[in-house]
Amino acid sequence: EDKVVQSPLSLVVHEGDTVTLNCSYEVTNFRSLLWYKQEKKAPTFLFMLTSSGIEKKSGRLSSILDKKELFSILNITATQTGDSAVYLCAVEARSSAGKSTFGDGTTLTVKP
Amino acid sequence: DVKVTQSSRYLVKRTGEKVFLECVQDMDHENMFWYRQDPGLGLRLIYFSYDVKMKEKGDIPEGYSVSREKKERFSLILESASTNQTSMYLCASSPNWAQETQYFGPGTRLLVL
Numbered sequence: 001e002d003k004v005v006q007s008p009l010s011l012v013v014h015e016g017d018t019v020t021l022n023c024s025y026e027v028t029n030f031r032s033l034l035w036y037k038q039e040k041k042a043p044t045f046l047f048m049l050t051s052s053g054i055e056k057k058s059g060r061l062s063s064i065l066d067k068k069e070l071f072s073i074l075n076i077t078a079t080q081t082g083d084s085a086v087y088l089c090a091v092e093a094r095s096s097a098g099k100s101t102f103g104d105g106t107t108l109t110v111k112p
Numbered sequence: 113d114v115k116v117t118q119s120s121r122y123l124v125k126r127t128g129e130k131v132f133l134e135c136v137q138d139m140d141h142e143n144m145f146w147y148r149q150d151p152g153l154g155l156r157l158i159y160f161s162y163d164v165k166m167k168e169k170g171d172i173p174e175g176y177s178v179s180r181e182k183k184e185r186f187s188l189i190l191e192s193a194s195t196n197q198t199s200m201y202l203c204a205s206s207p208n209w210a211q212e213t214q215y216f217g218p219g220t221r222l223l224v225l
Binding site for chain 2: 041043045048102
């Protein structure tokens with residue numbers, strides 16, 4: 001059974017701090033790992049990672065995948081209050097017809 | 113822009129009622145998914161469909177059924193709602209033809225009294 005574990009479950013930081021969110025996974029026949037940001041409503045897509053060691057970057061957010069150690073990290077630098085959200089990690093297997101297995105999420109709170 | 117819409121944002125039903133949650137996507141996606149999201153439990157897959165009239169059970173299908181009569185529409189049915197089905201329900205879709213993220217609808221918050 002595919003499994004995704006995220007840590008920490010929750011995190012409280014102050015504006016300007018840098019945070020690292022972790023995602024470890026077990027999946028048969030890995031295809032991709034995805035990060036989503038969820039505020040009050042539906043998750044919105046951040047990154048899709050398929051290859052080890054290649055950093056994906058979007059503004060202050062970046063993510064990297066380690067397929068040997070089966071984990072990914074999401075980094076947020078110079079955090080802002082608007083970064084407060086639940087961050088979800090999901091993995092997709094090749095045989096899954098697009099089905100993803102999600103972790104429980106990390107709730108990030110950024111205080112002014 | 114991909115658009116996934118859900119029929120209701122908030123819904124209040126009574127125990128034993130039959131509940132229909134509708135999801136429509138406008139991007140001709142083959143795959144559609146229904147999840148429920150509860151605090152501390154992440155997103156759990158209820159059912160998914162990879163083609164019209166095709167459906168597969170996810171991780172927690174008990175108490176639910178689905179219908180996909182048309183490609184753009186995927187319905188989640190609670191035959192007899194129970195209080196433990198109070199939750200946020202999220203629909204998503206994705207294409208088969210490319211390695212793509214899932215696109216989520218805005219969610220339906222269901223309260224069963």
